[in-house]
Amino acid sequence: MIIMTQKQFEEILVHSLSLAPVEACGLLGGVIQDGAKVIKKVYLLKNIDNSPVHFTMDAKEQFESVKDMRKNGYELLGNFHSHPVSPSRPSEEDKNLAFDPETSYLILSLLNREKPVLKSFNIKDSIVGEEEIILIDGGIDMTKTDYNELKKGGFMRQVQKNRFSLRLRIAGGNITAVQLKKVYDIAKKYGHGYIHMTSRQSIEIPFIKLQDIEVVKKELEKFGLQPGACGPRVRTITACQGCRICTSGLIDTTGLSEEFDQRYYARELPHKFKLGITGCRNNCLKAEENDLGVKGGLKPFYKKENCTFCGLCEAVCPAECITVKADENKLLFDEKACIYCGKCVKSCPTGAWEGQNGFIIYLGGMFGNKIAIGRQILPIVFSAGEVHKVVEETLRFFKEYGKKGERFRNTLERVGWDILEKRLKEVLADG
Amino acid sequence: MDRINPDACLYITDAVCPMTFVKVKVEIEGLRDGQILKIKMNGGEPVRNVPASLKQEGHKVIRVIRNEDDTYTVFVEKGGLG
Numbered sequence: 323m324i325i326m327t328q329k330q331f332e333e334i335l336v337h338s339l340s341l342a343p344v345e346a347c348g349l350l351g352g353v354i355q356d357g358a359k360v361i362k363k364v365y366l367l368k369n370i371d372n373s374p375v376h377f378t379m380d381a382k383e384q385f386e387s388v389k390d391m392r393k394n395g396y397e398l399l400g401n402f403h404s405h406p407v408s409p410s411r412p413s414e415e416d417k418n419l420a421f422d423p424e425t426s427y428l429i430l431s432l433l434n435r436e437k438p439v440l441k442s443f444n445i446k447d448s449i450v451g452e453e454e455i456i457l458i459d460g461g462i463d464m465t466k467t468d469y470n471e472l473k474k475g476g477f478m479r480q481v482q483k484n485r486f487s488l489r490l491r492i493a494g495g496n497i498t499a500v501q502l503k504k505v506y507d508i509a510k511k512y513g514h515g516y517i518h519m520t521s522r523q524s525i526e527i528p529f530i531k532l533q534d535i536e537v538v539k540k541e542l543e544k545f546g547l548q549p550g551a552c553g554p555r556v557r558t559i560t561a562c563q564g565c566r567i568c569t570s571g572l573i574d575t576t577g578l579s580e581e582f583d584q585r586y587y588a589r590e591l592p593h594k595f596k597l598g599i600t601g602c603r604n605n606c607l608k609a610e611e612n613d614l615g616v617k618g619g620l621k622p623f624y625k626k627e628n629c630t631f632c633g634l635c636e637a638v639c640p641a642e643c644i645t646v647k648a649d650e651n652k653l654l655f656d657e658k659a660c661i662y663c664g665k666c667v668k669s670c671p672t673g674a675w676e677g678q679n680g681f682i683i684y685l686g687g688m689f690g691n692k693i694a695i696g697r698q699i700l701p702i703v704f705s706a707g708e709v710h711k712v713v714e715e716t717l718r719f720f721k722e723y724g725k726k727g728e729r730f731r732n733t734l735e736r737v738g739w740d741i742l743e744k745r746l747k748e749v750l751a752d753g
Numbered sequence: 754m755d756r757i758n759p760d761a762c763l764y765i766t767d768a769v770c771p772m773t774f775v776k777v778k779v780e781i782e783g784l785r786d787g788q789i790l791k792i793k794m795n796g797g798e799p800v801r802n803v804p805a806s807l808k809q810e811g812h813k814v815i816r817v818i819r820n821e822d823d824t825y826t827v828f829v830e831k832g833g834l835g
Protein backbone atom coordinates (compact mmCIF):
# COMPACT_ATOMS: atom_id res chain seq x y z
CA MET A 323 0.00 0.00 0.00
CA ILE A 324 1.17 3.49 -0.82
CA ILE A 325 0.09 6.51 1.14
CA MET A 326 0.59 9.93 -0.36
CA THR A 327 -0.93 13.36 0.05
CA GLN A 328 -3.15 15.09 -2.43
CA LYS A 329 -0.42 17.70 -2.77
CA GLN A 330 2.19 15.11 -3.74
CA PHE A 331 -0.21 13.69 -6.27
CA GLU A 332 -0.73 17.16 -7.67
CA GLU A 333 3.01 17.67 -7.91
CA ILE A 334 3.29 14.58 -10.09
CA LEU A 335 0.25 15.64 -12.08
CA VAL A 336 1.46 19.16 -12.75
CA HIS A 337 4.94 17.98 -13.68
CA SER A 338 3.49 15.40 -16.07
CA LEU A 339 0.99 17.78 -17.62
CA SER A 340 3.62 20.40 -18.19
CA LEU A 341 5.93 17.94 -19.98
CA ALA A 342 3.28 16.14 -22.02
CA PRO A 343 3.45 14.78 -24.70
CA VAL A 344 6.91 13.83 -23.41
CA GLU A 345 6.96 11.27 -20.61
CA ALA A 346 7.70 12.69 -17.20
CA CYS A 347 9.50 10.77 -14.47
CA GLY A 348 10.74 10.97 -10.93
CA LEU A 349 11.50 9.23 -7.65
CA LEU A 350 9.56 8.80 -4.45
CA GLY A 351 11.22 8.98 -1.06
CA GLY A 352 9.60 8.11 2.22
CA VAL A 353 9.32 5.72 5.13
CA ILE A 354 7.67 2.37 5.75
CA GLN A 355 5.08 2.49 8.52
CA ASP A 356 3.06 -0.57 9.58
CA GLY A 357 3.85 -2.17 6.26
CA ALA A 358 2.62 0.81 4.23
CA LYS A 359 4.88 2.98 2.12
CA VAL A 360 4.35 6.54 3.24
CA ILE A 361 5.63 9.00 0.64
CA LYS A 362 7.41 11.97 2.20
CA LYS A 363 8.93 13.62 -0.81
CA VAL A 364 8.46 13.57 -4.56
CA TYR A 365 11.56 14.14 -6.71
CA LEU A 366 10.79 15.40 -10.19
CA LEU A 367 13.54 14.31 -12.57
CA LYS A 368 14.56 15.03 -16.12
CA ASN A 369 13.73 12.47 -18.79
CA ILE A 370 16.91 12.52 -20.82
CA ASP A 371 15.25 10.51 -23.58
CA ASN A 372 12.85 13.41 -24.04
CA SER A 373 10.47 10.95 -25.66
CA PRO A 374 6.72 10.38 -25.57
CA VAL A 375 7.14 6.58 -25.30
CA HIS A 376 10.03 5.93 -22.96
CA PHE A 377 12.09 7.52 -20.28
CA THR A 378 15.53 7.43 -18.71
CA MET A 379 16.15 9.37 -15.55
CA ASP A 380 19.03 11.78 -15.48
CA ALA A 381 21.72 9.87 -13.58
CA LYS A 382 23.09 12.88 -11.77
CA GLU A 383 19.66 14.01 -10.57
CA GLN A 384 18.94 10.47 -9.49
CA PHE A 385 22.10 10.44 -7.43
CA GLU A 386 21.27 13.84 -5.91
CA SER A 387 17.77 12.67 -4.99
CA VAL A 388 19.00 9.53 -3.26
CA LYS A 389 21.55 11.64 -1.41
CA ASP A 390 18.76 13.95 -0.25
CA MET A 391 16.69 10.98 0.90
CA ARG A 392 19.55 9.67 2.95
CA LYS A 393 20.04 13.09 4.49
CA ASN A 394 16.37 13.20 5.51
CA GLY A 395 16.22 9.61 6.66
CA TYR A 396 13.99 8.47 3.79
CA GLU A 397 14.16 5.31 1.76
CA LEU A 398 13.79 5.12 -1.97
CA LEU A 399 10.27 3.65 -2.10
CA GLY A 400 9.60 3.82 -5.79
CA ASN A 401 9.45 5.84 -8.92
CA PHE A 402 6.85 7.26 -11.24
CA HIS A 403 6.52 8.06 -14.89
CA SER A 404 3.72 9.31 -17.04
CA HIS A 405 1.96 7.79 -20.00
CA PRO A 406 0.82 10.85 -21.94
CA VAL A 407 -1.35 8.95 -24.41
CA SER A 408 -1.69 5.41 -23.10
CA PRO A 409 -3.39 3.75 -20.10
CA SER A 410 -1.91 3.37 -16.64
CA ARG A 411 -0.42 -0.07 -17.10
CA PRO A 412 3.23 -1.14 -17.43
CA SER A 413 4.38 -1.53 -21.02
CA GLU A 414 6.55 -4.48 -22.05
CA GLU A 415 9.50 -2.18 -21.84
CA ASP A 416 8.50 -1.11 -18.32
CA LYS A 417 8.32 -4.77 -17.27
CA ASN A 418 11.69 -5.63 -18.76
CA LEU A 419 13.36 -2.69 -17.11
CA ALA A 420 11.91 -3.41 -13.68
CA PHE A 421 14.65 -5.00 -11.65
CA ASP A 422 13.60 -4.50 -8.03
CA PRO A 423 10.50 -6.42 -6.82
CA GLU A 424 10.35 -4.25 -3.68
CA THR A 425 10.06 -1.02 -5.63
CA SER A 426 6.74 0.58 -6.49
CA TYR A 427 6.26 1.61 -10.10
CA LEU A 428 3.74 4.37 -10.34
CA ILE A 429 2.27 5.26 -13.71
CA LEU A 430 0.16 8.31 -14.32
CA SER A 431 -1.98 8.08 -17.41
CA LEU A 432 -3.03 11.29 -19.11
CA LEU A 433 -4.98 9.44 -21.75
CA ASN A 434 -8.14 11.18 -20.61
CA ARG A 435 -6.95 14.52 -19.39
CA GLU A 436 -10.19 15.23 -17.66
CA LYS A 437 -9.55 12.16 -15.58
CA PRO A 438 -5.88 11.37 -15.01
CA VAL A 439 -5.30 7.93 -13.51
CA LEU A 440 -2.47 7.10 -11.17
CA LYS A 441 -1.73 3.46 -10.34
CA SER A 442 1.08 1.67 -8.62
CA PHE A 443 2.60 -1.69 -9.54
CA ASN A 444 5.07 -4.19 -8.17
CA ILE A 445 6.85 -6.15 -10.85
CA LYS A 446 8.52 -9.48 -10.13
CA ASP A 447 10.00 -11.53 -12.94
CA SER A 448 7.84 -9.64 -15.40
CA ILE A 449 4.70 -10.49 -13.40
CA VAL A 450 2.75 -7.39 -12.57
CA GLY A 451 0.78 -6.88 -9.38
CA GLU A 452 -1.19 -3.75 -8.62
CA GLU A 453 -0.73 -1.97 -5.34
CA GLU A 454 -3.31 0.24 -3.65
CA ILE A 455 -2.69 3.98 -3.40
CA ILE A 456 -4.31 5.88 -0.61
CA LEU A 457 -4.50 9.63 -0.95
CA ILE A 458 -4.81 11.51 2.25
CA ASP A 459 -6.61 14.85 2.32
CA GLY A 460 -8.39 14.36 -0.98
CA GLY A 461 -9.38 11.62 -3.36
CA ILE A 462 -7.52 10.51 -6.42
CA ASP A 463 -10.66 10.07 -8.46
CA MET A 464 -11.13 13.43 -10.07
CA THR A 465 -14.86 12.89 -10.16
CA LYS A 466 -14.70 13.00 -6.39
CA THR A 467 -13.06 16.40 -6.45
CA ASP A 468 -13.53 18.30 -3.24
CA TYR A 469 -15.40 21.33 -4.46
CA ASN A 470 -15.26 23.02 -1.10
CA GLU A 471 -11.49 22.82 -1.16
CA LEU A 472 -11.44 24.28 -4.66
CA LYS A 473 -13.85 27.02 -3.67
CA LYS A 474 -11.70 27.83 -0.69
CA GLY A 475 -8.83 28.10 -3.12
CA GLY A 476 -10.70 30.59 -5.32
CA PHE A 477 -11.98 28.17 -7.96
CA MET A 478 -15.72 28.62 -8.29
CA ARG A 479 -17.65 25.76 -9.80
CA GLN A 480 -19.53 26.82 -12.92
CA VAL A 481 -22.81 25.70 -14.43
CA GLN A 482 -20.71 23.97 -17.07
CA LYS A 483 -19.30 20.62 -15.96
CA ASN A 484 -15.68 20.64 -14.84
CA ARG A 485 -15.25 24.34 -15.53
CA PHE A 486 -14.25 26.79 -12.86
CA SER A 487 -14.21 30.51 -12.57
CA LEU A 488 -10.92 31.44 -10.95
CA ARG A 489 -11.13 34.32 -8.53
CA LEU A 490 -7.96 36.29 -7.90
CA ARG A 491 -6.69 37.67 -4.65
CA ILE A 492 -6.68 41.43 -5.04
CA ALA A 493 -6.38 44.01 -2.29
CA GLY A 494 -7.90 47.46 -2.52
CA GLY A 495 -8.80 47.02 -6.18
CA ASN A 496 -5.23 47.46 -7.38
CA ILE A 497 -3.33 45.17 -9.74
CA THR A 498 -0.10 45.99 -11.55
CA ALA A 499 -0.03 46.32 -15.32
CA VAL A 500 2.36 43.36 -15.55
CA GLN A 501 0.03 41.17 -13.49
CA LEU A 502 -2.93 42.27 -15.55
CA LYS A 503 -1.10 41.16 -18.66
CA LYS A 504 -0.59 37.74 -17.09
CA VAL A 505 -4.31 37.60 -16.34
CA TYR A 506 -4.92 38.40 -19.99
CA ASP A 507 -2.59 35.57 -21.05
CA ILE A 508 -4.28 33.06 -18.77
CA ALA A 509 -7.78 34.07 -19.87
CA LYS A 510 -6.69 33.57 -23.47
CA LYS A 511 -4.81 30.33 -22.96
CA TYR A 512 -6.88 28.52 -20.32
CA GLY A 513 -10.18 30.40 -20.24
CA HIS A 514 -12.55 31.78 -22.82
CA GLY A 515 -10.63 34.94 -23.58
CA TYR A 516 -12.47 37.22 -21.19
CA ILE A 517 -12.50 38.14 -17.53
CA HIS A 518 -15.24 39.07 -15.14
CA MET A 519 -14.89 42.01 -12.76
CA THR A 520 -16.61 40.98 -9.55
CA SER A 521 -18.88 43.22 -7.54
CA ARG A 522 -16.16 43.54 -4.93
CA GLN A 523 -13.12 44.63 -6.90
CA SER A 524 -11.73 41.25 -7.73
CA ILE A 525 -11.18 39.61 -11.10
CA GLU A 526 -12.43 36.20 -12.11
CA ILE A 527 -11.19 34.19 -15.06
CA PRO A 528 -14.07 31.93 -16.10
CA PHE A 529 -13.87 28.56 -17.90
CA ILE A 530 -10.71 27.16 -16.36
CA LYS A 531 -10.65 23.39 -16.86
CA LEU A 532 -10.34 21.16 -13.83
CA GLN A 533 -7.07 19.66 -15.00
CA ASP A 534 -5.53 23.04 -15.72
CA ILE A 535 -6.10 24.36 -12.21
CA GLU A 536 -2.69 23.46 -10.84
CA VAL A 537 -0.82 24.74 -13.88
CA VAL A 538 -2.75 27.99 -13.77
CA LYS A 539 -1.98 28.40 -10.08
CA LYS A 540 1.72 27.92 -10.78
CA GLU A 541 1.69 30.42 -13.62
CA LEU A 542 -0.07 33.02 -11.49
CA GLU A 543 2.36 32.48 -8.68
CA LYS A 544 5.30 33.56 -10.83
CA PHE A 545 3.66 36.97 -11.08
CA GLY A 546 2.81 37.29 -7.43
CA LEU A 547 -0.83 36.46 -8.08
CA GLN A 548 -2.87 34.01 -6.05
CA PRO A 549 -6.33 32.53 -6.24
CA GLY A 550 -8.76 34.40 -4.01
CA ALA A 551 -10.77 33.24 -1.05
CA CYS A 552 -14.40 32.25 -1.02
CA GLY A 553 -16.63 30.51 1.47
CA PRO A 554 -16.76 31.18 5.21
CA ARG A 555 -13.73 33.38 5.65
CA VAL A 556 -12.47 36.94 5.28
CA ARG A 557 -13.03 37.93 1.66
CA THR A 558 -11.43 40.37 -0.75
CA ILE A 559 -10.45 43.60 0.98
CA THR A 560 -12.00 46.46 -0.94
CA ALA A 561 -10.93 50.11 -0.92
CA CYS A 562 -11.36 53.36 -2.83
CA GLN A 563 -8.21 55.18 -3.93
CA GLY A 564 -8.09 57.31 -0.79
CA CYS A 565 -5.63 60.09 -0.08
CA ARG A 566 -2.87 58.69 -2.31
CA ILE A 567 -4.92 59.69 -5.36
CA CYS A 568 -8.24 61.31 -4.46
CA THR A 569 -8.27 64.98 -3.46
CA SER A 570 -11.05 64.30 -0.94
CA GLY A 571 -9.24 61.39 0.68
CA LEU A 572 -8.61 61.60 4.40
CA ILE A 573 -6.81 58.29 4.96
CA ASP A 574 -4.45 56.00 3.08
CA THR A 575 -7.00 53.39 2.05
CA THR A 576 -4.56 51.57 -0.24
CA GLY A 577 -1.95 51.09 2.47
CA LEU A 578 -4.57 49.95 4.97
CA SER A 579 -6.13 47.52 2.49
CA GLU A 580 -2.72 45.91 1.97
CA GLU A 581 -2.28 45.56 5.72
CA PHE A 582 -5.77 44.09 6.04
CA ASP A 583 -5.03 41.71 3.21
CA GLN A 584 -1.85 40.47 4.82
CA ARG A 585 -3.29 40.12 8.30
CA TYR A 586 -6.87 38.97 7.85
CA TYR A 587 -7.42 37.68 4.32
CA ALA A 588 -8.97 34.20 4.12
CA ARG A 589 -9.13 33.84 7.89
CA GLU A 590 -11.57 31.04 8.74
CA LEU A 591 -14.83 32.22 10.34
CA PRO A 592 -18.41 31.00 10.85
CA HIS A 593 -19.51 32.79 7.67
CA LYS A 594 -18.12 35.12 5.03
CA PHE A 595 -16.75 38.38 6.36
CA LYS A 596 -16.28 41.50 4.29
CA LEU A 597 -13.87 44.31 5.01
CA GLY A 598 -14.00 47.55 3.06
CA ILE A 599 -12.25 50.90 3.35
CA THR A 600 -13.46 54.23 2.06
CA GLY A 601 -11.41 57.41 2.16
CA CYS A 602 -13.97 59.96 3.29
CA ARG A 603 -17.60 60.83 3.93
CA ASN A 604 -18.35 60.71 0.23
CA ASN A 605 -18.32 56.98 0.86
CA CYS A 606 -17.54 55.86 -2.69
CA LEU A 607 -16.72 52.45 -1.25
CA LYS A 608 -19.82 52.24 0.94
CA ALA A 609 -18.28 51.32 4.28
CA GLU A 610 -21.62 50.48 5.92
CA GLU A 611 -22.26 47.60 3.49
CA ASN A 612 -19.43 45.61 5.02
CA ASP A 613 -19.30 43.36 8.05
CA LEU A 614 -16.58 45.76 9.09
CA GLY A 615 -16.18 48.99 7.18
CA VAL A 616 -13.68 51.79 7.71
CA LYS A 617 -14.25 55.36 6.67
CA GLY A 618 -11.77 58.20 6.69
CA GLY A 619 -12.73 61.11 8.89
CA LEU A 620 -11.32 64.36 10.17
CA LYS A 621 -12.01 65.45 13.71
CA PRO A 622 -12.07 69.25 13.82
CA PHE A 623 -10.57 71.45 16.53
CA TYR A 624 -11.57 75.09 16.78
CA LYS A 625 -9.01 77.81 17.41
CA LYS A 626 -10.87 80.96 18.29
CA GLU A 627 -7.86 83.27 17.94
CA ASN A 628 -7.77 82.68 14.17
CA CYS A 629 -11.50 83.05 13.55
CA THR A 630 -12.91 86.07 11.74
CA PHE A 631 -16.52 84.87 12.20
CA CYS A 632 -17.08 84.93 8.48
CA GLY A 633 -19.76 82.25 8.75
CA LEU A 634 -18.45 80.00 6.01
CA CYS A 635 -18.04 76.89 8.15
CA GLU A 636 -21.65 77.14 9.23
CA ALA A 637 -22.69 77.29 5.61
CA VAL A 638 -20.69 74.22 4.56
CA CYS A 639 -21.28 71.97 7.56
CA PRO A 640 -23.64 69.16 6.44
CA ALA A 641 -24.41 68.19 10.04
CA GLU A 642 -25.43 71.73 10.97
CA CYS A 643 -23.38 71.54 14.11
CA ILE A 644 -21.73 74.97 13.77
CA THR A 645 -23.46 78.27 14.51
CA VAL A 646 -21.60 81.50 13.89
CA LYS A 647 -22.83 84.62 15.62
CA ALA A 648 -20.92 87.29 13.74
CA ASP A 649 -22.34 90.18 15.76
CA GLU A 650 -21.20 88.67 19.02
CA ASN A 651 -17.89 87.28 17.74
CA LYS A 652 -19.06 83.86 18.81
CA LEU A 653 -18.95 80.39 17.30
CA LEU A 654 -20.90 77.48 18.77
CA PHE A 655 -19.83 73.95 18.00
CA ASP A 656 -22.05 71.00 18.82
CA GLU A 657 -19.34 68.38 18.79
CA LYS A 658 -21.67 65.45 19.43
CA ALA A 659 -23.45 66.04 16.13
CA CYS A 660 -20.21 66.28 14.14
CA ILE A 661 -19.80 63.58 11.49
CA TYR A 662 -16.06 64.21 10.95
CA CYS A 663 -16.42 65.16 7.30
CA GLY A 664 -13.65 67.76 7.50
CA LYS A 665 -15.47 70.32 5.36
CA CYS A 666 -15.06 73.08 7.94
CA VAL A 667 -11.29 72.50 8.04
CA LYS A 668 -11.09 72.45 4.29
CA SER A 669 -13.02 75.64 3.74
CA CYS A 670 -12.08 77.92 6.65
CA PRO A 671 -10.14 80.81 5.12
CA THR A 672 -8.13 81.58 8.22
CA GLY A 673 -7.15 78.18 9.58
CA ALA A 674 -9.42 78.52 12.61
CA TRP A 675 -10.42 74.90 12.17
CA GLU A 676 -7.68 72.31 12.37
CA GLY A 677 -8.27 68.62 12.02
CA GLN A 678 -6.86 65.27 12.97
CA ASN A 679 -7.30 62.48 10.46
CA GLY A 680 -8.86 59.32 11.78
CA PHE A 681 -10.81 56.16 11.12
CA ILE A 682 -14.53 55.70 11.67
CA ILE A 683 -15.47 52.04 12.03
CA TYR A 684 -18.84 50.51 11.12
CA LEU A 685 -19.88 47.05 12.20
CA GLY A 686 -22.47 44.55 11.09
CA GLY A 687 -23.34 45.67 7.59
CA MET A 688 -24.56 43.19 4.99
CA PHE A 689 -26.09 43.59 1.57
CA GLY A 690 -27.09 40.12 0.45
CA ASN A 691 -30.29 38.19 1.00
CA LYS A 692 -30.86 40.37 3.97
CA ILE A 693 -29.85 43.98 4.12
CA ALA A 694 -28.54 45.79 7.15
CA ILE A 695 -26.51 48.93 7.44
CA GLY A 696 -23.33 48.90 9.49
CA ARG A 697 -23.41 50.83 12.74
CA GLN A 698 -20.85 53.03 14.38
CA ILE A 699 -20.50 51.99 18.00
CA LEU A 700 -17.05 53.41 18.68
CA PRO A 701 -15.68 56.94 18.63
CA ILE A 702 -13.32 57.84 15.80
CA VAL A 703 -9.83 56.36 16.29
CA PHE A 704 -6.66 58.00 15.10
CA SER A 705 -4.13 55.28 14.37
CA ALA A 706 -4.02 52.24 12.10
CA GLY A 707 -2.83 50.31 15.16
CA GLU A 708 -6.14 50.96 16.89
CA VAL A 709 -8.04 49.93 13.77
CA HIS A 710 -6.18 46.61 13.77
CA LYS A 711 -7.03 46.08 17.42
CA VAL A 712 -10.70 46.56 16.62
CA VAL A 713 -10.57 44.22 13.62
CA GLU A 714 -8.73 41.51 15.55
CA GLU A 715 -11.14 41.66 18.46
CA THR A 716 -14.16 41.73 16.16
CA LEU A 717 -12.96 38.63 14.30
CA ARG A 718 -12.22 36.91 17.61
CA PHE A 719 -15.72 37.75 18.81
CA PHE A 720 -17.29 36.39 15.64
CA LYS A 721 -15.25 33.21 15.83
CA GLU A 722 -16.23 32.74 19.44
CA TYR A 723 -19.95 33.52 19.25
CA GLY A 724 -20.92 33.05 15.61
CA LYS A 725 -22.83 29.93 14.63
CA LYS A 726 -21.78 28.16 11.48
CA GLY A 727 -23.50 29.83 8.54
CA GLU A 728 -24.60 32.89 10.49
CA ARG A 729 -23.70 36.34 9.22
CA PHE A 730 -21.92 38.63 11.63
CA ARG A 731 -24.87 40.98 11.91
CA ASN A 732 -27.12 38.16 13.01
CA THR A 733 -24.58 37.07 15.59
CA LEU A 734 -24.53 40.62 16.91
CA GLU A 735 -28.30 40.78 17.09
CA ARG A 736 -28.48 37.41 18.83
CA VAL A 737 -25.59 37.81 21.27
CA GLY A 738 -25.93 41.53 21.87
CA TRP A 739 -24.12 44.54 20.46
CA ASP A 740 -23.19 45.66 23.94
CA ILE A 741 -20.95 42.63 24.49
CA LEU A 742 -18.86 43.44 21.44
CA GLU A 743 -18.90 47.14 22.26
CA LYS A 744 -17.58 46.45 25.72
CA ARG A 745 -14.84 44.18 24.44
CA LEU A 746 -13.77 46.66 21.79
CA LYS A 747 -13.65 49.50 24.29
CA GLU A 748 -11.53 47.34 26.53
CA VAL A 749 -8.95 46.51 23.87
CA LEU A 750 -8.78 50.17 22.88
CA ALA A 751 -8.36 51.26 26.48
CA ASP A 752 -5.53 48.76 26.90
CA GLY A 753 -3.33 51.30 25.13
CA MET B 754 -19.85 93.89 12.29
CA ASP B 755 -19.05 96.59 9.73
CA ARG B 756 -20.92 96.72 6.51
CA ILE B 757 -18.89 95.41 3.63
CA ASN B 758 -18.81 97.43 0.41
CA PRO B 759 -18.23 95.17 -2.54
CA ASP B 760 -16.38 96.29 -5.67
CA ALA B 761 -18.38 93.90 -7.85
CA CYS B 762 -21.42 91.64 -7.61
CA LEU B 763 -22.16 88.31 -9.20
CA TYR B 764 -25.19 86.04 -9.20
CA ILE B 765 -24.57 82.38 -9.80
CA THR B 766 -27.86 81.09 -8.47
CA ASP B 767 -28.85 79.91 -11.95
CA ALA B 768 -25.59 78.11 -12.64
CA VAL B 769 -24.61 74.53 -11.82
CA CYS B 770 -21.27 72.87 -11.16
CA PRO B 771 -18.76 73.38 -12.66
CA MET B 772 -20.04 76.60 -14.25
CA THR B 773 -20.50 78.18 -10.82
CA PHE B 774 -16.80 78.42 -10.16
CA VAL B 775 -15.94 79.24 -13.78
CA LYS B 776 -18.16 82.33 -13.58
CA VAL B 777 -16.60 83.35 -10.29
CA LYS B 778 -13.13 82.89 -11.70
CA VAL B 779 -13.86 85.07 -14.72
CA GLU B 780 -15.37 87.78 -12.54
CA ILE B 781 -12.56 87.80 -10.02
CA GLU B 782 -9.97 88.06 -12.77
CA GLY B 783 -11.29 91.54 -13.53
CA LEU B 784 -10.53 92.72 -10.00
CA ARG B 785 -7.35 93.94 -8.35
CA ASP B 786 -5.93 92.29 -5.23
CA GLY B 787 -7.70 93.52 -2.13
CA GLN B 788 -10.92 94.30 -3.96
CA ILE B 789 -14.07 92.56 -2.82
CA LEU B 790 -16.52 90.48 -4.81
CA LYS B 791 -20.02 89.75 -3.60
CA ILE B 792 -21.41 86.46 -4.89
CA LYS B 793 -24.92 85.18 -4.46
CA MET B 794 -25.13 81.41 -4.72
CA ASN B 795 -27.39 78.49 -3.85
CA GLY B 796 -27.09 76.39 -0.75
CA GLY B 797 -25.92 72.80 -0.99
CA GLU B 798 -23.27 71.95 -3.56
CA PRO B 799 -22.35 75.54 -4.61
CA VAL B 800 -21.80 76.89 -1.12
CA ARG B 801 -19.87 73.76 -0.18
CA ASN B 802 -17.60 73.83 -3.21
CA VAL B 803 -17.16 77.39 -4.48
CA PRO B 804 -15.64 78.86 -1.29
CA ALA B 805 -13.29 75.84 -1.00
CA SER B 806 -12.12 76.46 -4.57
CA LEU B 807 -11.63 80.16 -3.81
CA LYS B 808 -9.42 79.18 -0.90
CA GLN B 809 -7.29 77.01 -3.17
CA GLU B 810 -6.78 79.99 -5.50
CA GLY B 811 -5.70 82.23 -2.63
CA HIS B 812 -8.84 84.35 -2.24
CA LYS B 813 -10.23 84.97 1.20
CA VAL B 814 -13.86 84.55 2.14
CA ILE B 815 -14.62 87.32 4.61
CA ARG B 816 -18.32 86.94 5.18
CA VAL B 817 -21.08 84.44 4.45
CA ILE B 818 -24.69 85.39 4.94
CA ARG B 819 -27.53 82.97 4.74
CA ASN B 820 -30.56 84.50 3.06
CA GLU B 821 -34.20 83.81 3.73
CA ASP B 822 -34.61 81.91 0.45
CA ASP B 823 -31.85 79.41 1.27
CA THR B 824 -29.33 81.16 -0.94
CA TYR B 825 -26.05 82.50 0.39
CA THR B 826 -24.25 85.76 -0.13
CA VAL B 827 -20.51 85.33 0.01
CA PHE B 828 -18.00 88.20 0.17
CA VAL B 829 -14.52 87.41 -1.12
CA GLU B 830 -11.34 89.44 -1.02
CA LYS B 831 -9.20 88.88 -4.10
CA GLY B 832 -5.80 87.48 -3.19
CA GLY B 833 -6.65 87.85 0.49
CA LEU B 834 -4.83 84.66 1.41
CA GLY B 835 -1.75 85.36 -0.73
Ligand code: SF4
Nearest residue numbers: 562568571601602606
Ligand atom coordinates in the same frame (compact mmCIF):
# COMPACT_ATOMS: atom_id res chain seq x y z
S1 SF4 C 1 -14.66 57.97 -0.69
FE1 SF4 C 1 -13.68 59.95 -0.59
S2 SF4 C 1 -11.51 59.46 -0.77
FE2 SF4 C 1 -12.62 57.68 -1.49
S3 SF4 C 1 -12.76 58.01 -3.71
FE3 SF4 C 1 -14.65 58.78 -2.78
S4 SF4 C 1 -14.23 60.94 -2.53
FE4 SF4 C 1 -12.27 59.96 -2.81
Ligand code: SF4
Nearest residue numbers: 629630632633635670
Ligand atom coordinates in the same frame (compact mmCIF):
# COMPACT_ATOMS: atom_id res chain seq x y z
S1 SF4 D 1 -14.94 79.48 8.50
FE1 SF4 D 1 -13.25 79.78 9.86
S2 SF4 D 1 -13.11 81.98 10.09
FE2 SF4 D 1 -15.08 81.57 9.23
S3 SF4 D 1 -16.43 81.41 11.00
FE3 SF4 D 1 -15.77 79.36 10.52
S4 SF4 D 1 -14.00 79.10 11.83
FE4 SF4 D 1 -14.36 81.25 11.79
Ligand code: SF4
Nearest residue numbers: 639660661663664666
Ligand atom coordinates in the same frame (compact mmCIF):
# COMPACT_ATOMS: atom_id res chain seq x y z
S1 SF4 E 1 -16.23 68.06 10.40
FE1 SF4 E 1 -18.00 68.28 9.08
S2 SF4 E 1 -19.68 67.81 10.45
FE2 SF4 E 1 -17.95 68.22 11.77
S3 SF4 E 1 -18.10 70.38 12.20
FE3 SF4 E 1 -16.79 70.20 10.44
S4 SF4 E 1 -18.15 70.47 8.71
FE4 SF4 E 1 -19.43 70.02 10.48
